[in-house]
Amino acid sequence: MIYPFADVPDEDLARAAREGDEAARDRLLDEYKDVLFTCVVRLTGDRELAETALVRGFVTWFRRLGRTKPPHGIRGAMYRLALDVSRDACKGRRPDMARSPKAAAEEAEELKACGASIGRADRSSQLQWVLAAVPTRSREVLVLIDVMGLTDEQAAFILGIRPAEFPAALARASQEFLKTHQAYGPRLDPGAATDGSKLRKELRGMGWESAPWHFAVSVRQALRDRRQQSRGRGRTLLMLGVVLAVALIILWLIL
Numbered sequence: 483m484i485y486p487f488a489d490v491p492d493e494d495l496a497r498a499a500r501e502g503d504e505a506a507r508d509r510l511l512d513e514y515k516d517v518l519f520t521c522v523v524r525l526t527g528d529r530e531l532a533e534t535a536l537v538r539g540f541v542t543w544f545r546r547l548g549r550t551k552p553p554h555g556i557r558g559a560m561y562r563l564a565l566d567v568s569r570d571a572c573k574g575r576r577p578d579m580a581r582s583p584k585a586a587a588e589e590a591e592e593l594k595a596c597g598a599s600i601g602r603a604d605r606s607s608q609l610q611w612v613l614a615a616v617p618t619r620s621r622e623v624l625v626l627i628d629v630m631g632l633t634d635e636q637a638a639f640i641l642g643i644r645p646a647e648f649p650a651a652l653a654r655a656s657q658e659f660l661k662t663h664q665a666y667g668p669r670l671d672p673g674a675a676t677d678g679s680k681l682r683k684e685l686r687g688m689g690w691e692s693a694p695w696h697f698a699v700s701v702r703q704a705l706r707d708r709r710q711q712s713r714g715r716g717r718t719l720l721m722l723g724v725v726l727a728v729a730l731i732i733l734w735l736i737l
Contacts, residue, residue, distance in 0.1 A: 499544070524610070526568050544701075568622075583612065587668040588669075611666070624682065634648045634652070635648075
């Protein structure tokens, strides 16, 4: 499969980072932190969960970069990083149906009937909840295409789908998004029909997320902590080796 991204500047930064240039590493981090944070938030539906997962993912990615160059390009590797940490973060998690947009709308109607004043529901939050309830592969297709703005060819590459099979995957994702919205989304006004294309247009209109201001600092600190832990383990192993060698020499002299 032909690599569908043009990221020569990123390749140069990655090469410099591998050689120990921390400024190049920080430029790579700054280049991708908001992009990938948006991607992971949309895939997980939780900003705090996305932050924790992505910090861990960046640390692992940069440590591996010190040993070997990513085999499929920097931009491709970054998007795959986002998918991997999102899948790990979502393992065993299920949407809380009691907090679905449909359940919230029904509760709001009951409160209004009792005379309570209820504000207008946030549509972006509703869409995010519905998106998080879509099956994983379809959710990834929708996020890469409608949120990240990738081409079909680029999304197919990231997901490991044959380009010829991608249109069917996108159509299936759109249909599953619609079905999930019909099941758990807010009740529509009579005559206000919707379809998959309208929902995807709304998804595109949700906009991007910005990583927390301290995100880059958290990644840098985690990398330093890992480096110190590795050095500490190395010193411990060295001392054990010296002690073992001395013990063997003493035993050899005695025997």
